[in-house]
Amino acid sequence: MDYSIRIAGEAGQGLQTIGAALGKIFSRLGYHVFTHQDYMSRVRGGHNYYQIRLSEKAISASRDVIHILVALNIESIDMHRLSLHSDGIILYEPQNDEEEEDEQFLATAFTQIAKDAGGNKIMANVVAVGAILGLFGFDLQVAEEIIKESLAKKSGEIIEGNLKAMQAGSDYVRKNCRKLDRFQTVEAEQDNLMLINGVQAIGAGAVMSGVRFYAAYPMTPSTGIMVYLAGKAVDFGIIVEQAEDEISAINMALGASYAGIRAMTGTSGGGFALMTEGVSLAGITETPIVIAEMQRPGPATGLPTRTEQSDLDFVIHGGHGEFPRVVLTPGTPEQAFYAANKAFDLAEKYQIPVFIQADQYLGDTEWTYRDFDLSDLSYKDYRLRHKDLAELKDYKRYAVSSDGISPMAVPGESRHLVVVDSDEHDEDGHIIEDAETRIRMFDKRLHAKMERLRKEISPPVLYGERTAPEIILVCFGSTYGVIREAVDILGKDYSLAMLHFSEVYPFPALNEFDYADYLRKARSTVCIENNATGQFNRLLRAEMGIACSSRINRYDGRPFTLESLVEEIRQRL
Amino acid sequence: MADEKDYTGQTPAWCPGCGNFSLLATLKKTLAAMDIPPHELIVVSGIGQAAKLPHYLRCNAFNGLHGRALPVATGISMVNPDMKLLVTTGDGDCYGEGGNHFLHAMRRNVNMALFVHNNQIYGLTKGQASPTSRQGMKSKTQPFGSLSSQFNPLSMAISQDCGFVARGFIGDREHLQHLMTEAINHRGFSLVDIFQPCVSFNKVNTFKWYKERVYHLEEEHDAGDRMKAFQRSLEWGEKIPVGIFYRHDNNRVLTDDLPPLKNGPLPLQDFDPQETTQILEEFY
Secondary structure, rough: OOEEEEEEEEEEEOOHHHHHHHHHHHHHHEEEEEEEEEOOOOOEEEEEEEEEEEOOOOOOOOOOEEEEEEEEOOHHHHHHHHEEEEEEEEOOOOOOOOOOOOOOEEEOOOOHHHHHOOHHHHHHHHHHHHHHHHHHHOOOOHHHHHHHHHHHOOOOHHEEEEHHHHHHHHHHHHOOOOOOOHHHOOOOOOOOOOOEEEEHHHHHHHHHHEEEEEOOOOOOOOOHHHHHHHHOHHHOOEEEEOOOHHHHHHHHHHHHHHHHHOOOOOOOOHHHHHHHHHHHOOOOOOOOOEEEEEEOOOOOOOOOOOOOOOOHHHHHOOOOOOOOOOEEOOOHHHHHHHHHHHHHHHHHHHHOOOEEEEHHHHHOOOEEEOOOOHHHHOOOOOEHHHHHHHHOOOOOOOOOOOOOOOOOOOOOOOOOOOOEEEEOEEOOOOEEOOOOHHHHHHHHHHHHHHHHHHOOOOOOOOOOOOOOEEEEEEEEEHHHHHHHHHHHHOOOOOEEEEEEEOOOEEEOOOOOOHHHHHHHHEEEEEEEEEOOHHHEEEHHHHHOOOOOOOEEEEEOOOOOHHHHHHHHHHHHH | OOOHHEOOOOOOOOOOOOOHHHHHHHHHHHHHHHOOOOOOOOOEEEOEEEOHHOOOOEEEEEEEEOOOHHHHHHHHHHHHHOEEEEEEHHEEEEEEEOHHHHHHHHHHHHOEEEEEEHHHHHHOOOOOOOOOOOOOOOOOOOOOOOOOOOOOOOHHHEEEEEEOOEEEEEEOHHHHHHHHHHHHHOOOOOEEEEOOOOOOOOOOOOOOHHHHEEEEEEOOHHHHHHHHHHHHOOOOOOOEEEEEEEEEEOOOOOOOOOOOHHHOHHHOOOOOOHHHHHHHHHHO
């Protein structure tokens, strides 16, 4: 069982409501779900869609072929009918009593059914949800539960109306759909899976890692992190401030971090351009900070609501001067959750900026999981405070130590003073210009830390053929899921594996896993990236001296989808 | 009462005769008289001659980037409003590079005192026009004279209903100490723009130039009257007033009623990851 549903229409027509409800219903029924969204940079009008895939098996990508198209306007039919499976069906809102062409079409007057059954045309979305559930023959009990939960604050009359509208939607397709048995379902192995997207996973990971301050300027696709954390402000004591610009956002976060708490900011490429001087400031002042950089296609404003992996070079290098940093590039919401935890831990332990770099695709796509193993999370307070600080005879913020880490005290907690400076400074934090101190500070701040940081970075994951694969698909970040499924398909015909990097800077060492050996021995290596110039391929060559034998680059602002990617890979083999 | 010596920091690297020396001395005297322990004070600065001041004082210090002192101070204030917070900055740092932050720090009403060393010139970069330079002032980078009009920080602050707006002059230290004290005591954002001549690069707005023009706002001046205050802030020419132009405490301070601060400053609140485990429940 592997079905894909696409809800298409204008912005503002409620396709997000329908999509979100279906994702929640299927995952609570115990099915694995994968959703992705394609939307334009406008609040009303245009053309958007929300795609939901469900299966009884674990899934990790969107497919090109769809089984159900819900066309909220007539244009949607023309735009998407070529993607329809031969056994698929289009549910559409009829406009002028159009004739149904064949059994691929079912005119469904969502609005009229809503008015008749629920008493309000606004319930058309719920009619659509009911219709889709009806096509599969799902019992509506779980869906009813979810509607009651989501409308808990509304009157009993409204809830009742919605339940009736959903039932009417289901009844309508059960009565009118020809070939109703076309969508066979399999019982789910469990009930109640967790449905979470990348943005929520980063936010939840941050909360569980003790974030106390988040400053940002709204920018798609990073805004969701800010919205999520603002929603947790009261329950978890988190201050969220909307800054006047991204320059201010990162400086506020650095001020808050200096004051003694865990701080974070988030943005997209354009906002990160403004933050770069602040990254450099974090570098020389050794102030811990976590930065979520959610990529979208550039240059400049680019395609604001779409996806790309084109800021890799920028995030690795952004900021003047030389200083240590870490760049994590999770490929799934689960990896993003743990990446947030690791980011805070490394930022605090090494007093450096740590990046969680993702993109619109990972941010918005929802995946299902049974749970996250919380015992894998770590929390340690690396700051010097309370009695430990008060009892110190002397304190120097930048005291030279063999491991490069100086004690980081919280100002105001003792008579000791905490002085930090964007100028090169001495151990006390005061301005210097002499060469000797400069070198000592560099050796401490950069060289000593980098040496230890390299050991913190996890090696890439090899998936598929594990003994001497002839073909290796090389990737990083959000392409994990689709390439993994491509390996499942192509692995039947080829000796093939995926090598996925979820931590890219410092570049993973070889002592734990000699992936370079695999790459050298493979007959063909294909680097697959959501950008035009192959930035990861370049990084791999610069760090390891290995060039992949070919590249697949997608830079139209859209994510890779399964069938088309498999086809592209085949062409290169 | 603390001793001024308690606040002695590094040896200043300012030019001999720089107006900043008097300003620093007055600040030390103010802090000593107010008995603020150095460790309970955080001084934030950006870049410029004024921004070096935190190094010359004994205190907690964050010497950040050009123009960015106010966002750093805002972040500090929001997580730990119990600290005494000062920002020392110059006319280029605060009104030029950091102009947007100046505007928004006032809107936020961050609880801090902002001391702007205003010498109407860029000192550190050697003599270019600043936002407060007279229109038409010639320099190596403004060979036809500064084309922009002169920025009026006091009028700007009053227009934004900033709760404490004052101007001082380093040639009148006793009065300056009074302004600094009142500004530090004020709950909310307070601005003290301080005339402080640059002996190296500003040959027009010299100590003598200021001395001849500066006079005190009359005792009868009603600092609670916003329109009057605005009117007085426009005075510029042969006579220039100093003193407290405008003050009130009607505005909500940024950290008032901020729910996460109910249990005290955030750095003093312990974090237990076990108390966060329920956050994944909403995803089922």
